[in-house]
Amino acid sequence: MKLQPTIYLSIILITTFLTQTTVLFGQNPIKISYERDENKGSYVFYCENSDVCSYIVEIRFDQLVNLRASRSLPFKGTVQRGRTKLFELNPVAQNQSTSLNYSYSYRKGCLRPKVDWDLLYLLPVAKGNKTKVSELSYLGERFGNEKKSKNWYALSFGMSVGDTVYAARKGIVVEVIDHFAQDGDNIIFARDRNYVQIEHEDCTYGQYELFRKNGIFVEKGDFINPGDPLGIIGGKNYQTGDQLRFSVFYADEYPIEKDGNAVLKKNYWTYVPLKFHVKGGTTRLLNGKEYESEHVEEIIIQEMSKKERKRWMKE
Template sequence: MKNQKLFYAIIIYLIIGVNSEILSQEKNITIVVKRNDDKSVDISYEKKLPGSYYLNLELINLTNSYSSGYNGVVDSYSGNLLSLKPVNTDNHINFSYKISYTMGNHKAKIDSLFTYMLPIKTGKKVKIQEASFLGEKYFGSEKPLNWKSYVIRTKEPDTIFAMRKGIVVKIVDDFTEDVTSGKVYTSKQNYVVIEHNDGSYASYSGLNKNTMFVKLGQTVYPQSKIGILERFGDDDYKLHFSIYQLFFVDLNRENQTLKSQKSALKYITPYFITKSAVGILENNSEYTSEITETVLFQEFSKREKKNYSKNPDAFK
């Protein structure tokens, strides 16, 4: 029974990877400094990856100008941050800087009543189970706020679908299928993270390598194909999925351990449309996936609705 419980556990900071930007800093965001003829300085950024990032730019040993630096959310691939004016126009402005950033917008206004579709084919019936948080039990880590994550197990390599319109902001497609008999847990899972318009995120974990239907920066819609499930253990296929937001910003995590690390994420208990009703999913209950035009078109633009009426397959 103990091993059976482990089947449904997730260590979220190993799977989702939202806060790993702080630790790995692979230069997703770079700073561009432009010195002008009038001795003013324009500071801008360039961002390689799609999605929203909270950015902190600290100016060090700034002379001949005044600025408190920059901290805020950047979501375009490039943009202006600061313009520095010289106090004495005969002298140059001098400074050094350091930056830190993490994925997400901690000030996003989340739509807690939004209706999602289940991440499986319309008409398919599945059992929904809630995942426990392994970090709390085995590492003494603090459980993320409002922790809620779901598990679907199937006997077939089902295709997984987007639950809501959004932008693909992270793809991990590194791990090959491991069918070790009796396996109860692994952090080496492929996954996709999608950012929604209100600043929330959806994660889809447990996908087979090289089966992704999406690319970074792509817009997906309800029922858009995400990927195909990977076999887990002897004969099961298992999907972990959850919806969450960045709750607070903590950019000083380098010396934190698994036990002391506090999650910056807040989890959302969403409403889902199923064949029976729209409501909150109950643990260990069976549901049949459903979709209606009302749910499908919740976030469609007028142009998207028009294009959908002409070619629905283009949105899958």
Template sequence: MRPFLAILSLCLFSQICAAQITMETERGEEGNMEIYATNSTFIPYTILLDYSELTNLTSTGSSAMVVARSGRSKVATLKRTVENQATNMSYTYSFIKGDYSRKSRGETVYLIPLPEGTIATGIRMTHIENRLQPKEENMDYVGVSFRFGLPTEVVAPRKGVVSEISMNKYSDKNNLDFDRGENFIELFHEDGSLTKIMVLSPGSEKVELGQVVFPGDVIAESSGEDYNSGFHVRLANMKPVKDGSTKLKYEMTPMKFFSKEGVSDVAEMQEIVVVHPEEVVTAEMNKKEKKAYEADN
């Protein structure tokens, strides 16, 4: 009987794969195969297993999406089909941050990530492909931008765990429309999605990796003075989904924001006055967190 084999495939978005997710396969009871994932981070990752060989093992298909929690956990069990016959398995895997399997408990409304009273202009962002003069316009949703007149603090738009911080990029360019080197802070949410808050002043972060933040908490200082559009902050919410049979990708989810003018998904450019209503701030808090918030306010 040949040994089973697990082959590491390229991780998406050029992340340091080996340091985040590692996989092991063990033979379980009754000849079953058990796949374990070790996640060295504090947030879950979605993994796509792509089976290249399954001998005498039962699977629902040639690939499977699973979730690796923090630490070591069993992510899949493949049962032996026929007793007293050899089993064998080969697979590759890829992974990205986030949990595809979690569901939202209801409609999520975001704070505009600026201090209360700020007057901002909200505008839906356009896909980068549209700046390259394509034959057809790419209408895929890629997030929202809020423009404002003066430098200010940037706050968390909803409850989340700080899952990534990239705040060391300094630009020497002017009149920018887009910059791949934008500073950002990323939050992981209980519904399995991630929100990226971009165009932040380098080195201005007020939070740490793994910290839980609540709507209205200051996370950084604003930037954008080197852009044609001036000071602004960009947001994009994303969640892992399967892209074909052997790939994972992030699907961008339209966000709804609360302002003095009401709730809007910012489908059209509009001027907005920022407010932080208690019902939005506390919407995703648990009982203990709400009690602490009420005591402080």
């Protein structure tokens, strides 16, 4: 599974005489800038997120001379789309020079997301269709030299040639890849796969994989409701035939060692064990069992605001 890596950027700034806003690396979705207040001698840091999804931003200072931050450092926080004020640096002693040296990194996700563990998902197949479910092992560990993510949990839904994939949960499309064509027969694992990734309201990400080349209907930035069509399934070259591979995960971290008094942390993805609405009730899907899809209004509108519900009812 292709996931957003952590991006590291660094800059050395000697800021004693700079007065203009400094913007870093304009080609990146995350830009860090600051504004200098000449009267106070302070620096106000901002983040500009030009992407449609959330990011975790971390700023570290290797050098900080005669400056004190308005919040604890290193800074780490979640930034949504648009411009966000992060913190201020104020001089400790007036009429003395200041300087700083910092670097920053960012990755997709939110700090400490409040995951809705009990939320119900729709089966991502057409209403009335039956699908056989399989729990997926992490083949990237075997074939792709990739380390298995913590609490790995992903499902495969058996489908037929030309079937449409439907959204299992409300969210915004944050990534679309649909230009890969699968070559060969009886494929077990392929690193390059067509997929749609959707960010949910609790900052988890739903990933739908194995679409047909150029078979995806949605675009980055589209708002999606449960039951909305996403694209045409692919995967006919795989051993198990046309199928959808689906998982939900969120950004997390864990301590790996101590550096003096500081605890170093490693980033990873935690996977969510899902509960689905199927014809006949709600359940955690069992490996090898067949289920019938039912797109009921109660599940479709469960995360909608009153305004969104009214709009959906009219449509």
